[in-house]
Amino acid sequence: MNSRFKFLYLNLLLLFSLSGKAQEKITIGEKQIISSTILNEKREIWIHLPKTYNDPGINPAKYPVIYLLDGEINFDYYTGMSDFLAKPPYADMPECIVVGIKNTERTRDLTPTKSQKKSPVNPGVVLFNDSGGSENFVRFLQEELKPFISKNYRTQNYSVLAGHSFGGLFAVNVLLTHPEYFNAYVANDPSLWWDQKVLISKTKEYLEKNKKFPMHKTLYVSQANNEEQNKNWNSDMTQAIEEFKEIIEKSGSLNYKHHFFEDEVHGTVSYPGNYDAVKFIFKGFRTDIKKLSENPKLLEEDYARFSEKAGTVFSPSETYLNTILKFMNNNGFKESEDYFLNLKNRLYPKIK
Incomplete structure (x- = not known):
């Protein structure tokens, strides 16, 4: 074989070797499409399974489930974070199935009431016209999504609902209206200013009627440093979160933590908030x-x-x-x- 053909031969071997390696992919999840009768639409769900889920060397196990709102924003980092925190021998949490829920009509699904808020720049325009559909969305979670996950994956009877902004508003609302649906709730910088602080009033009403929350429920609330945001029309966000904090702490009936992140703003707080939240929810898990x-x-x-x-x-x-x-x-x-x-x-x- 002359040097020219030898050179071509070696390059072909290298090309085939590289193409073979390129087929090895690292994936963090799988996509499922659920046809929702309640919402009258198809919903895209992203599912991350623990690293041991398909391990043939161990018995098939069941895993807690974390339902993650705004999946298209949070799913990528959350799955790696949860895998890291669940890695023995220093695991701060159990391995969990993470279910990221992708949005279609975010404001509709995550807000509890129909807003009549007017635009600060044009009082003739009413904002959030598609709001107020959270009860349908929580029905979708409880009656369609959770049964689908339980049917198709090995799940333990423990679940977490995690949301940010409107998602945090939604998480607090589910805790108030259907506390039995989840074991733990995460509200990162929740939009409790919504509709003249309607959830503040609802929280007071809940505690007046029930005196306390059900046993074994956990709520984590993060708060961003929204100094700049306080200068615009959404100025009551910080006050609403602080007011809610005072009510919950006074009740003393929840496993509750509030964490103020001085160096984070509304758009960045969900990452450190979710990390801190799972460490709080599963505090005592590490041995x-x-x-x-x-x-x-x-x-x-x-x-x-x-x-x-x-x-x-x-x-x-x-x-x-x-x-x-x-x-x-x-x-x-x-x-x-x-x-x-x-x-x-x-x-x-x-x-x-």
């Missing part, structure tokens, strides 16, 4: 693997405490138990290794 070598029973005790707080039974995953067993084996903790091997066999019988 200290080093302490388990001295006291193996501590693992089950920690999970029992967390389950009581969450109102749902959580168990250490098979993946985490495999991590613990490897740690015990590598460090010569034979007695503890035997304990966790027995626990694993009890919780996760060997796949035949």
Whole structure:
């Protein structure tokens, strides 16, 4: 083979090698289309499965579900964030299925009332003419989307609703109107100014009637530093969030956290807010693997405490138990290794 043909031959080999590698794709989710009878339209849903979901080496597990509003904005970063925070041995949260919900008519779906707010630049124009459809949208979530996810994926009986701005307004409204629909609610810089602070009044009415929220419910609210925004027509956003905070904290009936992000504005707060929210919602989930070598029973005790707080039974995953067993084996903790091997066999019988 002369040098010219040898050169061409090597280049063809390289080309085929590169084209083969190009076929290997990293994907973060899958798209599903749901035909909604309630909304009378098709809805696009993005679904991210935990890394262990299809692992043939472990028993098929069930996973909590996070329903993420404004999916087209939040899905990409949220899935990586949740995978990172769920990675053993320092997991701050369980592995979760993330369901991103893409918008069609955002204002219609996420607002609780029909607004009569007039434009600040043209008083003859009424803003948000398509508003007030949140009850239909929450029916879609509860009666169509959640059953679809439960039917097609392995889900645990624990769910989180996360939203930002109008999505945060929606999350608070669902907590007030249908608190049983989700276990935890995340409202990042919620638009509680909406319709003359209608949800502030609704919160007061709820607590006057019910005295307290149902047990085992969690609410996380982030607040951006909206100093510039306070100069425009939407000036009551900060005041509404602060007023809501005072009411909720006074009631003392929710597992509640409010976090003010001094360095974030309305458009950026959802990223750090969602990170802080899942760490708060699942506080107590992380265990200290080093302490388990001295006291193996501590693992089950920690999970029992967390389950009581969450109102749902959580168990250490098979993946985490495999991590613990490897740690015990590598460090010569034979007695503890035997304990966790027995626990694993009890919780996760060997796949035949």
